[in-house]
Structure formats: C-alpha cells, structure tokens
Amino acid sequence: MTLPRSYIAGCGSYLPERRVSNEELAQTIDTSDEWIVSRTGIKERRIAADGELTSDLAYKAAIRALEHAQMTADDLDLVILATTTPDRTFPSTATRVQAMLNMKSGAAFDVQAVCSGFIFALSIADNFIRAGQAETVLVIGAETFSRILDWEDRTTCVLFGDGAGAVVLRKEHIEADSDVDSREQRGILSTHIHSDGNYSNLLYVDGGPSSTQTTGHVRMIGREVFRHAVVNLAWVVDEALKANNYQRSDIDWLVPHQANKRILDSTARKLGIPEEKVVITVDRHANTSAASIPLALDEAVRDGRIKQGELILLEAMGGGLTWGAALVRW
Numbered sequence: 001m002t003l004p005r006s007y008i009a010g011c012g013s014y015l016p017e018r019r020v021s022n023e024e025l026a027q028t029i030d031t032s033d034e035w036i037v038s039r040t041g042i043k044e045r046r047i048a049a050d051g052e053l054t055s056d057l058a059y060k061a062a063i064r065a066l067e068h069a070q071m072t073a074d075d076l077d078l079v080i081l082a083t084t085t086p087d088r089t090f091p092s093t094a095t096r097v098q099a100m101l102n103m104k105s106g107a108a109f110d111v112q113a114v115c116s117g118f119i120f121a122l123s124i125a126d127n128f129i130r131a132g133q134a135e136t137v138l139v140i141g142a143e144t145f146s147r148i149l150d151w152e153d154r155t156t157c158v159l160f161g162d163g164a165g166a167v168v169l170r171k172e173h174i175e176a177d178s179d180v181d182s183r184e185q186r187g188i189l190s191t192h193i194h195s196d197g198n199y200s201n202l203l204y205v206d207g208g209p210s211s212t213q214t215t216g217h218v219r220m221i222g223r224e225v226f227r228h229a230v231v232n233l234a235w236v237v238d239e240a241l242k243a244n245n246y247q248r249s250d251i252d253w254l255v256p257h258q259a260n261k262r263i264l265d266s267t268a269r270k271l272g273i274p275e276e277k278v279v280i281t282v283d284r285h286a287n288t289s290a291a292s293i294p295l296a297l298d299e300a301v302r303d304g305r306i307k308q309g310e311l312i313l314l315e316a317m318g319g320g321l322t323w324g325a326a327l328v329r330w
Contacts, residue, residue, distance in 0.1 A: 002173035006129040006137070007187040008328065010069025013165040013298040014060035015285070016046045022158070031154045041261020045161030045286035048144045053087045055096040057164035058142035061294070062097060065138065065166035073101035077134040079108035080125050082117030082141045082290035084319075085148060086110060089209050097140065106134075114203070115257050115318025116193070117141055117290030118165070122314070122326050123191035125169050135171040140164060141290035148205055150217035159260070160218070161286035165294025183244055186308070186329050190243045192236055193324035199228065203319035229263050229317045234270045236325040237315055244327055246311065248272055253306055257316030258282035258292040267315075279305070289318065306330055 021044045022033035036042055048057065058081055066072060079101075081094035094108035113120040118141035125137040142164035149157045174182050183189060202224045207216015233256070241248060248271050256264055258281050268278050279300045281292070288295060293314050300306045310330045317323035 002175055004130050004132060005172055005174050005187040006126045006169040007172050008167050008330070009170040010065050010067070010071065010168045011166065011294065011298040011301055012061050012064025012066070012068055013163065013295045014057050014064065015163045015295070016048045016052060016057065018047045018049060019044050020047050025158055029152065029154045029157065031158060036158045039262070040159060041283050042158065042286045043283045046163055047146045048162040052144070054083055054085050054142050054144045055087050055093050055100065057144065057162065058083075058093065058097045058140045058166070059100045061142065061164035061166040062101060062138055062140055065168050069168040069170070071136070071168060073103040075136050076103055076138050077106045078125065078128060078137040079103065079106070080111055080121040080137060080139050081108070082111045082113065082121040083143055084112060084114050084117065084289055085144045093142070113195070113290075113318060113322045114320060115259060115287070115289045115292070116316040116320070116322040116324050117318065118293045119191065119314060119316050119324035119326055120193050120322070122167070122188070123193050123324065126188045126191055129169060129171045137169045138166060139169060140166040141292070141294045143289040143291045145287070145289050148215055148218055153217070155222060156218050156220055159287050161288050163285055163288040163291045163295050165291050165298055167294055167297070183246070184329065189327040189329060190240055191324065191326045192239050192243070193322070194232070194236065195320045195322040197320065199321040200319070202228070202321065226260070226263060228321060229259065230266045230270060232317050232321070232323045233267045233315050236323055237271055237313060240313065240325040240327040246327070250311055251277065251313050252310035253277055253279060253300065253312045255279045255293055255297050255300065255312060255314050257318070258285060258296060259287050259317075292316075
C-alpha cells in the first residue's frame with residue numbers, strides 16, 4: 001500500500017535591493033545601533049522600493065523556487081500565498097502572482113496568519129496533496145511590512161523588513177508496508193497549527209477596511225508577545241516531535257520565524273538545541289513576517305548547511321495569536 005506525501009522539490013527567495021541600517025534609522029528616530037542590536041539582534045533590513053508590491057517580491061521568489069525545482073508554472077495545480085500586506089483588499093495577491101506566472105489552470109488564494117502564515121499555508125498545501133486534490137503546489141510567504149509601520153514608533157519600526165520566500169511542494173507516494181521507516185523518507189512528516197484570539201490585542205494593526213477604512217499601523221505589547229512566543233513555540237515543537245516519535249536531539253536544523261534574536265535564543269535554550277543548529281537571518285533581514293521562514297530555509301539550503309536526509313523543524317508564532325510547526329525530512 002502506498003500513501004501520498006508532499007516533499008519540498010525546490011525553494012527560492014527574494015529581497016529588495018534597498019538596505020536600511022540601524023544607523024540610518026537613528027537619523028530619523030530616537031534610537032541607536034547599540035539599542036536595536038542589544039534588544040533584537042537586528043543590524044539591517046530590506047525595504048521595498050516605491051512601487052514595488054508584495055506581488056512583485058512573491059513573483060521573483062516563486063520564479064527562483066520553480067527554477068530550483070526544475071519546473072514551470074505549467075506544472076502547478078495551486079498557489080497559496082501567505083501575506084499580511086496584500087497588494088489590495090481584493091482580489092487576492094496570489095491571483096496576481098498566478099497571472100504574472102502565466103499560469104493558465106488551477107487555483108490561487110491568500111492565507112492570513114501574520115508571522116505564522118507560511119506554516120499555515122504549508123499545512124494547507126500538504127493537506128491538499130495528501131487528500132489527492134493537488135500534485136504540485138507553490139507556497140509563498142511575501143511581505144511589504146514597511147508599508148504598515150509607524151516610523152515614529154521606535155518599539156516597532158526597527159523590527160520589521162520586506163522580502164519573500166517560496167517552496168514548491170510535490171506529491172510522492174510512500175510505501176507504507178516497506179522495510180524502510182517512513183519517517184526516514186523525504187517529505188513533510190506533519191504540520192501543526194494553532195490560534196488563540198483571546199490575545200489578539202498583543203500584536204495587531206489598528207486599521208482595516210471594516211473598522212477604520214484605513215490601512216493602519218502595527219501595534220505591539222512586546223514583553224507579553226515574548227512571553228507567549230517562548231512558551232508556545234517550545235510546546236508546538238514538542239507536539240510535532242511527539243507526533244513522529246522523535247526527540248529534541250534528533251533535530252538537525254531548527255528554522256524558526258525570525259522575529260527577534262532574544263526569542264530565538266530563549267526558544268533554543270528551552271528546547272536544548274545548540275545555536276549552531278539554528279538558522280538565523282534576523283540580523284540581516286529583520287522580521288519579515290510570513291516571508292521569514294522560507295527566506296531562512298532557502299539561504300540554508302543554497303549555502304549547503306541543510307543536506308539531504310536531515311530532519312528540519314520549522315516553527316513560528318504571530319499575531320492572532322497564531323503559532324505552528326512543520327517537521328520535514330529533507
């Protein structure tokens with residue numbers, strides 16, 4: 001008997017050209033490089049150019065992921081784009097990317113789970129493949145978060161950046177009755193997603209078409225978000241490991257949402273994972289929300305850190321509150 005499973009056939013990413021250093025920010029707001037680095041680990045971030053949209057970033061990351069997978073848009077059944085900063089209220093940014101790819105069939109839609117968005121989108125794509133409704137899915141995380149920042153609020157504007165990352169998921173059949181442990185075969189072993197709307201006031205945007213008819217700006221109670229992040233992320237990592245009969249020590253690479261270096265360090269310590277097993281890009285990318293995990297994953301794959309057969313744990317927490325994890329055999 002064979003069971004369908006999805007595996008990551010290719011990945012890609014894109015960052016806007018403009019780099020904004022902490023020193024540049026310090027020229028316009030009351031902050032300093034030392035203040036930002038000591039509290040966040042961030043040294044610079046990328047900012048999209050005027051007229052450069054979320055769909056533009058997503059498209060460029062998608063093209064690179066398809067090239068890495070040695071595939072074209074004609075092979076796709078579905079595009080799922082995770083973003084908090086769509087081009088427009090509607091239609092979905094995913095349909096714009098679908099048109100840019102000249103994809104003539106299939107479907108495309110957005111997912112909104114803020115910083116957990118890529119994990120949510122990956123979970124949806126994986127389940128489409130397992131259910132037999134798709135064989136090839138393009139999953140994108142893309143953000144122009146700079147467009148919803150209050151550039152006079154130093155507690156939030158220094159934290160975020162723009163970027164996009166993408167993966168191509170493909171269907172593969174696993175021999176359930178073979179002598180080979182299915183956990184050792186490549187693919188997404190499991191995904192786990194959660195939310196708790198009771199904490200929505202900890203991290204949110206104070207605008208929206210229904211409430212204020214404005215875009216609004218990011219607002220955050222940082223200390224409380226930090227507390228929930230460390231607890232929830234450690235819990236969901238253990239949930240993913242338990243579901244697949246693995247231990248923390250079995251993880252080859254932790255690829256976390258790049259929110260804040262202190263959150264990354266605290267989560268790794270709580271899990272007993274050494275820093276050299278954690279993929280970190282927050283120093284150069286800042287928090288790119290739904291784009292951060294695929295950006296970090298693509299970097300670690302292309303520089304050779306992540307190798308075939310290794311066990312990869314992806315995890316994130318975002319506004320909502322939302323959080324989730326995916327366990328992947330590369």
